[in-house]
Amino acid sequence: MLTEKHFFRLLVLVALTDWLISRGLARVAIFIPKSPVLINGYQGLTFIGQYASVLSALLSLLGIGLITWRLRRSQGGIPSAALACLGVLSLALLLPAPSGWLQLLSLILVLGITIWLGWVSGDSNSSFAQNAAVLLPVAAVGVGSLYHAIQASYSIFWLPGPPAYAHDLFNLGELLVVLTPFCLWWAHGRKHVKRAAWAYTWGFIAAGLFIVFRLINPAMAGILAIWSTGLTLYLPAPLYAAAIGFWISTIIMSRSSGDPTGWALLLLACAGYAPQLSSQIFLGLIALSLMSNRRGEIRADDPLSPSFGKSAELFPEQPNTIALI
Numbered sequence: 001m002l003t004e005k006h007f008f009r010l011l012v013l014v015a016l017t018d019w020l021i022s023r024g025l026a027r028v029a030i031f032i033p034k035s036p037v038l039i040n041g042y043q044g045l046t047f048i049g050q051y052a053s054v055l056s057a058l059l060s061l062l063g064i065g066l067i068t069w070r071l072r073r074s075q076g077g078i079p080s081a082a083l084a085c086l087g088v089l090s091l092a093l094l095l096p097a098p099s100g101w102l103q104l105l106s107l108i109l110v111l112g113i114t115i116w117l118g119w120v121s122g123d124s125n126s127s128f129a130q131n132a133a134v135l136l137p138v139a140a141v142g143v144g145s146l147y148h149a150i151q152a153s154y155s156i157f158w159l160p161g162p163p164a165y166a167h168d169l170f171n172l173g174e175l176l177v178v179l180t181p182f183c184l185w186w187a188h189g190r191k192h193v194k195r196a197a198w199a200y201t202w203g204f205i206a207a208g209l210f211i212v213f214r215l216i217n218p219a220m221a222g223i224l225a226i227w228s229t230g231l232t233l234y235l236p237a238p239l240y241a242a243a244i245g246f247w248i249s250t251i252i253m254s255r256s257s258g259d260p261t262g263w264a265l266l267l268l269a270c271a272g273y274a275p276q277l278s279s280q281i282f283l284g285l286i287a288l289s290l291m292s293n294r295r296g297e298i299r300a301d302d303p304l305s306p307s308f309g310k311s312a313e314l315f316p317e318q319p320n321t322i323a324l325i
Contacts, residue, residue, distance in 0.1 A: 004066065008286075011059045012263055015270040015283055018056040022049035023228040023272075031220070056270075057279035061087060064282045067289050079116050082109050083285075090278035100156040107149040110281055114142040114288065121292040133187035133261075134291045137180045137268060141284050143173030144230075144274030170274065174231055177273045178239055181247040181265070188254060188261045196253060203249035207241040214241075230273035264290040 026049050029042050064087050071080040086109045093102060118138035122131060147170050154161035214221045214237045225231045233240060247265060254262030264287040271284035 007059075007066070008063065008263070011056070011063055011283075011286070012266050012270075014052055014059055015056045016266060018049065018052040019228065019270040021045060022053050024224070025049075027227050028224065053279075056283075057277075060279045060282035060286065061090065063286050067286065079113065082113050082116075085109055086113070086278075090282075093278075100152055104149060104152040104156060106278070107145050107152060110285070111142060111145045111149060113285060114138055114145060117285075117288045117292045118142070127187070129183065129187040133180075133183040134288075136176055136183050137264075137291065138288055140173050140176035140180060140273065141271075141288060143169060143176060145281075147173065147274055148276070171232075171234060174273060175235065177231065178235060178243045180268070181243045181250060184261055184265060185246040185250045188250065188259055190253075199249040199252035200245075202252060203245035203247075206248045207245035210241045210244050211237060228272070229269065230275065260290050264288075 026042070026046050029038075029045065032038070034042060064083055068080050068083040068087065071083065086106060089102065089106050089109070093106075118135055121134040121138065147166060150166055150169070151162055153159075154163065210221075214233075222233050225233050231240075247269070251262040251265050254260070254265075267283045267287035267290070271280045271287065275281050275284065
């Protein structure tokens, strides 16, 4: 039987496949000379990536629907209605060519949901590091949505643009993205001693590979970064390398300890910074939902909760977390 826990793990797996193949390997292969054998392999790779992209879009829409249903039962009101409207808009825009006003409406909904997730994530009983670990990715997603909303507004009203501050706003969001792994490691990753040495080793290897690639071919590194994650790499390379290292380490340590932070980090990476596709936006919102706590939580006694009827909570160290995975 497919439970919610299995569903969201399947979503992460499919989103990772889409990210690594469609926005990673397939695009790297564009620059490789191909023999007939490699051409067949490339076609097979893109075929898998296309199916993963379609399945990821479908599962992300279902995930948003599930979160909307849960919020409707526990919260009701504006948040669930905004998520429902966002899902309906993404389906409606598949048929006609999206107008500027509908694009702006979608971005305003995303921005409003993001602000609400940041609001419900605040917890006066939590440490500064724990609050920052949630609010930083929320702010990064919000800044990316605001950047696109400003662009859409200038297009709708036929204003000369983009505005001078749009570039600075985009760079601010990228800085928040880069700082997110550090905060999540400080708040969650470093407290997990299980497999710590193994996690730091893999993080160091990943950071080293990025530095080597950036030194050998900086142009290619920049192209792949903007294609796969939406980042422009305008910051010093060691900062990105350290962020990758802490990102890998936090994911490994969190997953080995049953902490949902690792799943959220994977979904945020799959979503990318300032995404333009609705499926990628949904992945980011689902990731933020995993991180949010306090006022927006799903109670452990809710029949929809995976921990319902069990003697122990799914995440005993984080009882207020939305237990989706």
